[in-house]
Amino acid sequence: GAVVSQHPSRVICKSGTSVKIECRSLDFQATTMFWYRQFPKQSLMLMATSNEGSKATYEQGVEKDKFLINHASLTLSTLTVTSAHPEDSSFYICSARPGLGGTNEKLFFGSGTQLSVL
Amino acid sequence: GQQLNQSPQSMFIQEGEDVSMNCTSSSIFNTWLWYKQDPGEGPVLLIALYKAGELTSNGRLTAQFGITRKDSFLNISASIPSDVGIYFCAGQGGAQKLVFGQGTRLTINP
Numbered sequence: 283g284a285v286v287s288q289h290p291s292r293v294i295c296k297s298g299t300s301v302k303i304e305c306r307s308l309d310f311q312a313t314t315m316f317w318y319r320q321f322p323k324q325s326l327m328l329m330a331t332s333n334e335g336s337k338a339t340y341e342q343g344v345e346k347d348k349f350l351i352n353h354a355s356l357t358l359s360t361l362t363v364t365s366a367h368p369e370d371s372s373f374y375i376c377s378a379r380p381g382l383g384g385t386n387e388k389l390f391f392g393s394g395t396q397l398s399v400l
Numbered sequence: 401g402q403q404l405n406q407s408p409q410s411m412f413i414q415e416g417e418d419v420s421m422n423c424t425s426s427s428i429f430n431t432w433l434w435y436k437q438d439p440g441e442g443p444v445l446l447i448a449l450y451k452a453g454e455l456t457s458n459g460r461l462t463a464q465f466g467i468t469r470k471d472s473f474l475n476i477s478a479s480i481p482s483d484v485g486i487y488f489c490a491g492q493g494g495a496q497k498l499v500f501g502q503g504t505r506l507t508i509n510p
Contacts, residue, residue, distance in 0.1 A: 288442070316497070325488065325500045326443070375442045389433065389490075389498055391442035 284310050284380050288392025295366055296400055303361045303395045305376030311356035312378035320373040332359040366399045406489050406501030413479060414509050421504040422473040429491035432465050432472040437486045484508050
């Protein structure tokens with residue numbers, strides 16, 4: 283099956299620093315990747331849709347200058363949490379859909395990144 | 401926006417019992433997906449449903465896409481300890497984004 287690799291799995295940083303999370307599709311190409319945020323015991327909340335070669339589309343209430351997304355190739359999207367604060371501490375998960383634009387493709391998830399901001 | 405209501409929120413069962421959970425929506429979806437998430441991990445796809453009325457099995461798991469396209473259920477037969485986790489339904493409408501249910505936390509007593 284399709285494999286999505288997310289790195290790092292866990293990161294602890296000081297308040298005010300920036301953190302970059304990588305999401306790679308290992309055995310398929312994906313023009314679209316998605317970034318989710320999950321708080322403890324809650325569901326996944328879509329933050330933004332990452333489009334290869336163009337600007338990301340952010341969900342309402344998500345600050346685009348706070349959560350920078352870059353989708354430079356068909357297999358890599360990155361999420362940078364800029365000037366992180368303790369309230370940014372959360373579990374961040376990326377996902378990717380195999381194929382180049384199809385709407386009935388399955389969505390596969392990375393293993394997530396637990397961010398803790400001190 | 402679109403919302404999914406997933407129930408039950410939690411289940412405590414004995415090993416060997418069957419499990420049933422479902423999701424309903426006020427909106428029509430074109431695709432229903434069921435995922436399982438273990439602590440500290442990303443969701444893993446269990447079953448994908450693409451047509452109204454479709455019934456699909458994956459081992460001991462069976463899921464159906466409701467005729468109205470507004471609901472789906474997931475059944476697990478003869479539960480085993482490794483079935484423990486959180487199960488999420490997800491629906492996809494006209495846009496490519498997925499909408500997730502609140503999750504069903506399954507606990508199994510040996």
